[in-house]
Amino acid sequence: MPRTLHLALSxxxxxxxxxxxxxxxxxxxxxxxxxxxxxxxQAQTAEAALFDAYFIVDSQFIxxxxxxxxxxxxxxLTLLSAVATHTRSIGLVGTASSTYNSPFNLARRFASLDHxxxxxxxxxxxxxxxxxxxRNYGLDEHLDYPxxxxxxxxxxxxxxxxxxxxxxxxxxxxxxxxxxxxxxxLHALDHAGEHFRVAGPLNLARSPQGQPVIFQxxxxxxxxxxxxxxxxxxxxxxxxxxxxxxxxxxxxxRAAALGRDPDHVVILVGAGPVVASTDKAAHRLSRxxxxxxxxxxxxxxxxxxxxGSHDFTPYDLDxxxxxxxxxxxxxxxTRGLEIVRQARDENxxxxxxxxxxxxxxxxxxxGAPDTVADALEHWFAAGAADGYNLRFRxxxxxxxxxxxxxxxxxxxxxxxxxxxxxTLRANLGLPVPANRHTLARESAAR
Amino acid sequence: MPRTLHLALSxxxxxxxxxxxxxxxxxxxxxxxxxxxxxxxQAQTAEAALFDAYFIVDSQFIxxxxxxxxxxxxxxLTLLSAVATHTRSIGLVGTASSTYNSPFNLARRFASLDHxxxxxxxxxxxxxxxxxxxRNYGLDEHLDYPxxxxxxxxxxxxxxxxxxxxxxxxxxxxxxxxxxxxxxxLHALDHAGEHFRVAGPLNLARSPQGQPVIFQxxxxxxxxxxxxxxxxxxxxxxxxxxxxxxxxxxxxxRAAALGRDPDHVVILVGAGPVVASTDKAAHRLSRxxxxxxxxxxxxxxxxxxxxGSHDFTPYDLDxxxxxxxxxxxxxxxTRGLEIVRQARDENxxxxxxxxxxxxxxxxxxxGAPDTVADALEHWFAAGAADGYNLRFRxxxxxxxxxxxxxxxxxxxxxxxxxxxxxTLRANLGLPVPANRHTLARESAAR
Ligand SMILES: Cc1cc2nc3c(=O)[nH]c(=O)nc-3n(C[C@H](O)[C@H](O)[C@H](O)COP(=O)(O)O)c2cc1C
Ligand SMILES: Cc1cc2nc3c(=O)[nH]c(=O)nc-3n(C[C@H](O)[C@H](O)[C@H](O)COP(=O)(O)O)c2cc1C
Numbered sequence: 001m002p003r004t005l006h007l008a009l010s011x012x013x014x015x016x017x018x019x020x021x022x023x024x025x026x027x028x029x030x031x032x033x034x035x036x037x038x039x040x041x042q043a044q045t046a047e048a049a050l051f052d053a054y055f056i057v058d059s060q061f062i063x064x065x066x067x068x069x070x071x072x073x074x075x076x077l078t079l080l081s082a083v084a085t086h087t088r089s090i091g092l093v094g095t096a097s098s099t100y101n102s103p104f105n106l107a108r109r110f111a112s113l114d115h116x117x118x119x120x121x122x123x124x125x126x127x128x129x130x131x132x133x134x135r136n137y138g139l140d141e142h143l144d145y146p147x148x149x150x151x152x153x154x155x156x157x158x159x160x161x162x163x164x165x166x167x168x169x170x171x172x173x174x175x176x177x178x179x180x181x182x183x184x185x186l187h188a189l190d191h192a193g194e195h196f197r198v199a200g201p202l203n204l205a206r207s208p209q210g211q212p213v214i215f216q217x218x219x220x221x222x223x224x225x226x227x228x229x230x231x232x233x234x235x236x237x238x239x240x241x242x243x244x245x246x247x248x249x250x251x252x253x254r255a256a257a258l259g260r261d262p263d264h265v266v267i268l269v270g271a272g273p274v275v276a277s278t279d280k281a282a283h284r285l286s287r288x289x290x291x292x293x294x295x296x297x298x299x300x301x302x303x304x305x306x307x308g309s310h311d312f313t314p315y316d317l318d319x320x321x322x323x324x325x326x327x328x329x330x331x332x333x334t335r336g337l338e339i340v341r342q343a344r345d346e347n348x349x350x351x352x353x354x355x356x357x358x359x360x361x362x363x364x365x366x367g368a369p370d371t372v373a374d375a376l377e378h379w380f381a382a383g384a385a386d387g388y389n390l391r392f393r394x395x396x397x398x399x400x401x402x403x404x405x406x407x408x409x410x411x412x413x414x415x416x417x418x419x420x421x422x423t424l425r426a427n428l429g430l431p432v433p434a435n436r437h438t439l440a441r442e443s444a445a446r
Numbered sequence: 447m448p449r450t451l452h453l454a455l456s457x458x459x460x461x462x463x464x465x466x467x468x469x470x471x472x473x474x475x476x477x478x479x480x481x482x483x484x485x486x487x488q489a490q491t492a493e494a495a496l497f498d499a500y501f502i503v504d505s506q507f508i509x510x511x512x513x514x515x516x517x518x519x520x521x522x523l524t525l526l527s528a529v530a531t532h533t534r535s536i537g538l539v540g541t542a543s544s545t546y547n548s549p550f551n552l553a554r555r556f557a558s559l560d561h562x563x564x565x566x567x568x569x570x571x572x573x574x575x576x577x578x579x580x581r582n583y584g585l586d587e588h589l590d591y592p593x594x595x596x597x598x599x600x601x602x603x604x605x606x607x608x609x610x611x612x613x614x615x616x617x618x619x620x621x622x623x624x625x626x627x628x629x630x631x632l633h634a635l636d637h638a639g640e641h642f643r644v645a646g647p648l649n650l651a652r653s654p655q656g657q658p659v660i661f662q663x664x665x666x667x668x669x670x671x672x673x674x675x676x677x678x679x680x681x682x683x684x685x686x687x688x689x690x691x692x693x694x695x696x697x698x699x700r701a702a703a704l705g706r707d708p709d710h711v712v713i714l715v716g717a718g719p720v721v722a723s724t725d726k727a728a729h730r731l732s733r734x735x736x737x738x739x740x741x742x743x744x745x746x747x748x749x750x751x752x753x754g755s756h757d758f759t760p761y762d763l764d765x766x767x768x769x770x771x772x773x774x775x776x777x778x779x780t781r782g783l784e785i786v787r788q789a790r791d792e793n794x795x796x797x798x799x800x801x802x803x804x805x806x807x808x809x810x811x812x813g814a815p816d817t818v819a820d821a822l823e824h825w826f827a828a829g830a831a832d833g834y835n836l837r838f839r840x841x842x843x844x845x846x847x848x849x850x851x852x853x854x855x856x857x858x859x860x861x862x863x864x865x866x867x868x869t870l871r872a873n874l875g876l877p878v879p880a881n882r883h884t885l886a887r888e889s890a891a892r
Pocket of ligand 1 (some may be wrong): 333
């Protein structure tokens with residue numbers, strides 16, 4: 001079977017990354033971020049276009065300078081449960097922080113979604129970007145990188161252990177013998193680690209795809225280590241083709257070095273295609289969208305997000321970029337330190353940094369349908385991506401992509417023409433993990 | 447307007463309290479507890495019968511001796527989100543423990559459900575019955591009563607504070623002025639209490655009914671204090687008419703003493719009606735159901751639940767009931783200590799205790815439709831209940847109640863013939879709480 005690419009839709013209400021002014025668009029309901037019908041319609045459109053997954057990012061912190069969508073959004077698992085019963089085949093991936101959740105709770109909620117969706121749940125494991133989140137959970141300071149990522153890795157292990165509490169045949173429900181549960185197929189976890197102690201078992205049968213799919217998003221050294229060890233899907237940040245190729249190679253190599261099959265780590269590059277009838281029209285549209293929302297104060301406010309929601313308004317805009325490297329250390333270190341480095345190397349003022357980090361850079365997937373299909377195919381063939389996590393401005397933009405670009409990808413044989421199955425694993429080409437206790441019993445019997 | 451009663455449906459899959467062997471019933475799917483279509487159908491039937499609410503209890507601990515439904519169940523909030531988009535008017539009350547959840551997380555998930563359901567969410571605040579839960583959350587011992595209930599009270603305060611993060615008019619979304627959020631209508635909480643420190647604000651707009659409705663279930667002194675102070679709905683345990691009257695009076699008096707309107711604490715008594723064509727047939731049915739599931743070992747196992755999941759199998763069945771009062775102290779103290787007291791007073795052996803606590807006691811709501819309607823009306827009129835939290839064995843039993851008993855209650859004028867509105871508050875007759883910050887501003891302006 002020829003290798004085909006995977007598509008996820010990253011869902012936002014009134015504006016995702018780089019779409020701060022979207023709420024002004026007449027076509028977008030002002031309360032789209034909390035309108036469940038809006039999400040259901042998005043997911044159904046993506047499903048009709050045979051997307052692998054519907055993807056919900058998350059944060060648990062805001063301040064007033066955040067863009068519209070961040071200010072007011074539904075909690076991912078409740079959102080996805082509602083979407084689940086209005087869709088049939090599309091995967092449902094929810095972002096949840098391992099830093100500010102308990103693994104028992106996470107295990108329950110994702111397994112529950114997997115039952116409700118009949119095998120379409122995925123957990124995007126993040127360690128929380130926004131440092132201010134800590135103060136919503138009783139901690140003065142965001143946990144540092146090693147602690148956050150150590151916790152993330154252990155949390156995934158615990159959650160997967162809990163997902164194996166019951167073997168697949170634990171419930172004979174045999175009326176004649178009066179046996180509902182076979183207690184020998186129910187297993188406590190008795191986990192005692194550095195970050196968690198969890199006895200188990202989980203009070204939920206093994207889910208329809210064995211275990212929900214583990215996604216990961218985070219590009220630091222620690223993030224890559226986590227990805228290589230546990231991720232079955234990755235939300236990669238994108239950037240240039242060369243950057244994406246380097247990231248792709250690095251992750252696949254790391255996974256292989258750990259004895260994993262690199263094909264079982266599906267890398268989806270984040271992308272926001274802009275499609276119009278001609279390349280020129282698409283580039284004009286892209287530029288217009290940028291200009292319409294080109295507000296300095298807003299950008300100054302948003303810059304703070306890479307530095308623990310730091311308030312940059314008191315600084316002199318025309319003095320050299322302030323020394324805020326230490327503020328990046330706990331939050332989006334990778335991004336924050338990049339900004340600091342560039343400011344130092346190029347001797348930039350605060351004003352120049354704001355202009356630089358929010359410079360107009362069109363998506364590499366901007367153009368006529370053929371151009372966009374070319375680019376998507378090229379990155380895929382060139383070892384930069386196994387697929388894409390796509391975001392669109394409006395529902396109309398998603399519909400246009402589905403109508404004009406997806407058929408081209410299909411004609412070229414790089415995208416499916418029907419779902420391989422009705423679970424997320426089936427469509428991502430991921431194996432169903434065998435229950436560890438069943439495996440252990442079988443290997444003991446040999 | 448004459449006072450009318452309220453009805454909730456307590457939803458279970460393969461067997462709620464006292465229905466341990468339900469999974470053997472041909473009409474119940476063996477996996478009903480995790481079958482979302484089963485729940486959706488239940489909720490729709492209850493909605494067609496104009497029930498106020500659909501109610502999901504919860505636990506986060508099991509061992510193999512637990513009855514079928516407890517072993518394998520969906521997490522309440524994911525379950526209810528899925529049900530939300532398939533119903534229109536019925537309230538959706540989910541049980542969540544304040545002992546093993548963070549208030550920020552709880553606030554988000556319930557507010558999210560309130561948005562998804564357009565104003566029908568309720569939180570049943572419990573402190574967790576099953577002591578073993580603590581070991582799923584890193585604690586060797588279940589928190590003691592004062593700590594659990596102190597935490598519960600503070601959790602409700604924090605959650606309500608977070609629900610008021612945004613004033614109702616915080617999002618003008620005014621394109622001409624370029625203003626999406628009015629930042630003066632966004633409020634941090636900055637809570638620092640004995641159990642929690644939570645900065646806020648919540649990243650979710652105020653929900654359609656102002657705030658989700660707070661329910662409570664727990665009958666100890668501490669539980670009643672909590673109920674009187676914060677509950678707008680109560681899931682009361684039932685028992686005899688006299689016991690229910692005493693409980694009802696006590697709660698209403700406590701609420702009044704705190705300056706609250708006792709009508710704004712809606713007491714729903716738990717009840718499992720058994721309806722048949724004649725009283726005699728209903729009593730025979732009730733007895734048959736009991737006998738079919740009258741298994742000593744199972745009852746011995748379940749007795750442990752009131753004593754921190756204590757294993758009673760090693761004890762001599764015919765020796766005096768063992769000294770396990772201390773084991774009740776942390777878990778279902780009220781119930782556990784009652785059992786200990788009775789055993790001592792009546793000089794019972796362990797075997798006798800098992801037989802006594804699981805003695806056949808027909809529901810006071812057993813009989814022909816008229817008899818059941820009489821009893822429901824009588825308890826309501828006699829100051830024992832504002833309504834009922836009903837559980838049924840099978841879907842067919844719910845349908846029978848809807849078809850045969852509900853119309854009688856309507857004919858007598860004690861139950862609605864149409865919904866008062868499409869929010870849970872509207873149907874329970876509860877006011878929409880004003881946003882505290884709006885109130886403060888208005889009172890400062892006066
Ligand atoms: C493409 C991408 C998407 C992400 N999505 C989220 C998200 O939705 N919520 C979140 O808290 N963090 C998200 N993260 C951030 C990670 O959680 C991580 O905390 C942060 O990026 C800092 O770690 P890093 O330096 O390893 O990337 C995302 C990261 C990447 C690269
Ligand atoms: C009618 C009723 C229903 C309850 N439902 C639950 C439940 O679903 N989950 C739970 O953990 N506890 C539940 N509780 C128990 C309380 O959480 C509490 O922990 C326990 O009853 C001990 O407290 P108490 O002595 O105050 O009742 C319920 C209690 C009552 C009276």
